[in-house]
Amino acid sequence: MSWHKLGQLYVPTGTHPKLRSHAANPLPVHLNGDTYRIFFSGRDEQNRSSVGAVDIDIAQRAIVAEYEDPFLEHGPAGSFFEAGVSVGSCYSINGQLYMLFMGWQNPPDGHWRGDIGRLRVTPSRTLELDLDVPLLGSNCIDPISLSYPWVEQCDNGGFRMWYGSTVSWDAGNGEMLHVIKSARSDDGHLWQREDVAVPYELGVVQAFSRPTVLKDHGKYRMWFSYRSGMGESYRIGYSTSENGENWELKLRDAGIDVSSSGWDSDMIEYPFVFDHNGRVYMLYNGNGFGKTGFGLAILD
Template sequence: MRWKKLGQLYRPESVHPKLASHAANPLAVLLGGDIYRVFFSGRDKQNRSSVGFVDVDIIRREVVYVHDQPVFEHGSESSFYSHGVSIGNCYEADGHRYILFMGWQCPPSGHWRGDIGRLVLEPDLSLRIDGDKPFMPTDDTDPISLSYPWVIERENGGYQMWYGSTVNWDAGNGEMLHVIKHAASIDGHRWQRNGLAVPYSLGIAQAFSRPSVVGNQHDGYHMWFSYRSGSGEKYRIGYAYSRSGETWEPRLDEAGIDVSPSGWDSEMIEYPFIFDHKDQRLMLYNGNGYGQTGFGMAVLTNE
């Protein structure tokens, strides 16, 4: 299993003060044919992220439209997303489409932290917040910080979610311990948190982010995610496998993708988004600078 890189698709331009840099956490929604709307998190000069988008022809690997306005902005100082919005994926429940996101807060006297919020994706593909309070806040199970949710619907009903949770800001080696946990829901609205999903290893894989999951309960589930080792390396993309979706076996050496020898993704690769199009499994991902150099695409091969 190997990912063949198809190149950089979009390098962000400063199209708006709220989208002055970065195109992180790409999320692809099919418009029709081979055209996808790729939402992403861009930043202003204060590093607060808002959501923008470009339209991409996946087959021609070409950006066909760049939207010059944010479609959803970070909130006020008192909101749970005051300093940014990092989007996950899109799922449907009760005939509505939703996008969960990590809402960033950077209090002046404390460490940054996150809660999970929910956006409604309207039929015209505009976005609106689904309530002013976190959809999934920190609690006794996840008391420090939450991140990067990913949701899929089961074939026989119900939903699964994988999300990030901070155990501590420093695991003793100068790197945070931020793990991927599992949650389940009958209706897509109310969730039961089930604890650790992907085992971690200090000094090998301990700072996880942006799980991206494909598969089903018959053939098993495949997860790609970004992670840091805790040994000073920048983000890499890892892989794990699960029969149920609840407990996972990390297989970091089977990720099938790594940094390039040079160029836009030579220092780090992160924030994968996996989707299928015309019998091909594709990955959108970010490179250097946490999305500062935009996003590219790779295709899964059997080589």
């Protein structure tokens, strides 16, 4: 398996004070033809993230419309997303499209942390806050911090989620242990959390981020960003499963790595894999956690 990089697709203009830099966590929502509204998380001067968007024709790799104002700003003080909104994935319940996100908190007397929240995507492809409390917050199963969720509808009509959960801020090598867990739901609203889904290995792959899942002929394929804990910046990893429950790490089969130079030469992270017209595409970020914008790759 190999990804062919199609190049840097978008770099933020930084004209709005809430979107001064970064275009992290690109998330495409189809508009028409080859055009997608790609939502992303931009930052202000205090590093608080809000949601921006750009419409792009991915066949021509051309910007159709760029929006100066954010589609959703970070929350007010005291909210679970007061320090930022990092978009994850979308799923539909009875015709209503929802967008899940990681809501950031950065308390002055503690470590940054996150919870999972939910937005409504309107028919005109704007965003509205669905819940002013987390859809999934910390509890006895996930006591520290949660991150980027991905949801798939199951063949039986239920839903399965994969999401990030922090086990420790320092696993003994100066790097956090942040794993990918799973959850199930009958209706897409109430979720039953399960255990660790994807294997981890200290010093090899221990800080996971933003899983993206493709169901292919009954099998599951997952890409994610990760750090080894040995000082390297983010890379994109890969895992497979026959049933969506038992996953096997196949880091060498990810099919994509940093470039020898340019905007994604230091790190690649936050992948989003999707089908379009019979081809499989990946949106992803490069250097600086999205500071250099996002690019596009196609699966050979």
